[in-house]
Amino acid sequence: MKKFGLIGEKLGHSYSPLIHSKFGDYEYELCEAKEEELEALLKKEEYGGFNITIPYKKTVLKLCDEISDTARAIGSVNTIIRSEDGKLKGYNTDYDGFIYLLKAAKIDVKGMKCMVLGSGGASLTVQTVLADMGASEIVIISRKGENNYENINRHFDSEIIVNTTPVGMYPGNGRTPVNLDDFKNCRGVVDLIYNPNKTKLVLDAMAKSLPATGGLAMLVAQAKESSEFFQNKKIEDEEIENAIDEVRSETLNAILIGMPGAGKTLLGKEIADRMGREFVDIDDMIVEHEGMSIPEIFEKKGESYFRKVETEMLEQACVKTGLVIATGGGIVKKKLNYNIIKQNGVVIWIKRDLDKLETDGRPLSQSMPLDQMYEERKDAYSYWSDFFINNNEERE
Numbered sequence: 556m557k558k559f560g561l562i563g564e565k566l567g568h569s570y571s572p573l574i575h576s577k578f579g580d581y582e583y584e585l586c587e588a589k590e591e592e593l594e595a596l597l598k599k600e601e602y603g604g605f606n607i608t609i610p611y612k613k614t615v616l617k618l619c620d621e622i623s624d625t626a627r628a629i630g631s632v633n634t635i636i637r638s639e640d641g642k643l644k645g646y647n648t649d650y651d652g653f654i655y656l657l658k659a660a661k662i663d664v665k666g667m668k669c670m671v672l673g674s675g676g677a678s679l680t681v682q683t684v685l686a687d688m689g690a691s692e693i694v695i696i697s698r699k700g701e702n703n704y705e706n707i708n709r710h711f712d713s714e715i716i717v718n719t720t721p722v723g724m725y726p727g728n729g730r731t732p733v734n735l736d737d738f739k740n741c742r743g744v745v746d747l748i749y750n751p752n753k754t755k756l757v758l759d760a761m762a763k764s765l766p767a768t769g770g771l772a773m774l775v776a777q778a779k780e781s782s783e784f785f786q787n788k789k790i791e792d793e794e795i796e797n798a799i800d801e802v803r804s805e806t807l808n809a810i811l812i813g814m815p816g817a818g819k820t821l822l823g824k825e826i827a828d829r830m831g832r833e834f835v836d837i838d839d840m841i842v843e844h845e846g847m848s849i850p851e852i853f854e855k856k857g858e859s860y861f862r863k864v865e866t867e868m869l870e871q872a873c874v875k876t877g878l879v880i881a882t883g884g885g886i887v888k889k890k891l892n893y894n895i896i897k898q899n900g901v902v903i904w905i906k907r908d909l910d911k912l913e914t915d916g917r918p919l920s921q922s923m924p925l926d927q928m929y930e931e932r933k934d935a936y937s938y939w940s941d942f943f944i945n946n947n948e949e950r951e
């Protein structure tokens with residue numbers, strides 16, 4: 556089988572090789588290229604085809620010999636196949652990918668005023684889908700366009716918001732292109748970014764109980780259709796959900812929270828070992844960063860300083876993927892830490908009876924009754940976690 560490639564300017568963040576490995580047994584390479592290198596790269600016969608990403612989805616149109624009706628109508632190509640006679644045919648599988656994403660998130664755009672942030676190749680596809688699915692109005696916000704971030708207040712009545720810009724994408728985690736508080740009529744939010752799994756925009760929407768989704772389902776659904784072209788065979792739609800589950804389970808961080816001394820560090824190491832993952836302990840990062848033990852930091856610099864460094868270390872760990880992360884028991888004391896943990900994390904609450912909790916080396920556990928600490932924190936542990944593990948059985 557021929558090999559295939561992903562062409563883009565910067566590809567370090569891409570999940571595409573992982574996703575394509577779920578759909579077929581072919582080589583799939585990352586091909587970072589400058590614009591002037593595109594033509595020569597497309598001519599390389601060892602590649603049976605390509606996916607195209609930022610910023611070349613429009614550029615490659617003129618380099619294809621044939622273009623599918625959908626890709627031509629949108630003005631954007633994300634899949635190229637080399638036919639037997641060497642001709643390059645361009646397709647757009649993002650179109651079906653975006654439809655899949657809207658359906659999976661149960662976001663109905665019919666009759667809605669939709670705001671699309673960004674005007675690149677992905678935006679063109681989104682605009683076409685929204686129009687085809689009956690949006691009542693589509694407004695494009697771009698930095699230099701007629702509708703821009705200076706006069707965005709004209710469109711504060713938008714009902715659906717779709718982000719196609721890279722604002723909030725790794726490594727720029729935590730940023731958002733708009734303030735959702737301004738959009739009182741908002742009924743749904745779609746962010747095409749898939750790393751982090753939940754951007755600030757998506758987390759803000761979820762905090763308002765609005766339907767919201769990141770872009771992973773679109774990425775996987777478009778890859779499935781591209782893979783059908785690559786292999787010239789049908790792949791069932793249910794394979795999309797399987798691949799999404801596998802990608803999530805391989806990339807999301809497992810993050811342990813719970814009372815001090817409950818066994819987060821102990822179990823975290825064990826889980827990481829069993830899963831073959833890297834283990835990170837936020838307390839250890841703090842100790843290394845400060846060159847002091849935790850009791851020393853509390854004594855010399857105070858708790859608020861400790862919490863500041865704790866948040867910085869948490870940010871560094873949680874923008875990464877595929878880790879097991881043990882936090883300190885007080886991580887839930889700062890609301891700011893919630894989004895940091897949730898962006899890429901499955902959160903596990905480690906529970907252990909209070910009378911079994913180790914208090915050595917834990918200044919706060921020694922300075923207040925544990926039942927009072929538990930009262931203060933238990934609602935947060937419950938709200939922040941996706942599930943819990945009981946750690947009351949004695950281990951070796």
Ligand SMILES: Nc1ncnc2c1ncn2[C@@H]1O[C@H](COP(=O)(O)OP(=O)(O)O)[C@@H](O)[C@H]1O
Nearest residue numbers: 814815816817818819820821913946948949950
């Ligand atoms: N199930 C268990 N059985 C026996 N010892 C445990 C168990 N869970 C935790 N411990 C011990 O309790 C202490 C605190 O555990 P640790 O993992 O450091 O907690 P945390 O990181 O949540 O503060 C450690 O000495 C650990 O070995």
Ligand SMILES: O=C(O)C1=C[C@@H](OP(=O)(O)O)[C@@H](O)[C@H](O)C1
Nearest residue numbers: 814815816883884885917918919
């Ligand atoms: O609960 C807390 O406020 C703390 C818990 C400790 O971590 P462990 O939960 O690993 O003991 C450590 O971060 C610090 O002593 C503060």
Ligand SMILES: [Mg+2]
Nearest residue numbers: 819820838881
């Ligand atoms: Mg610990």
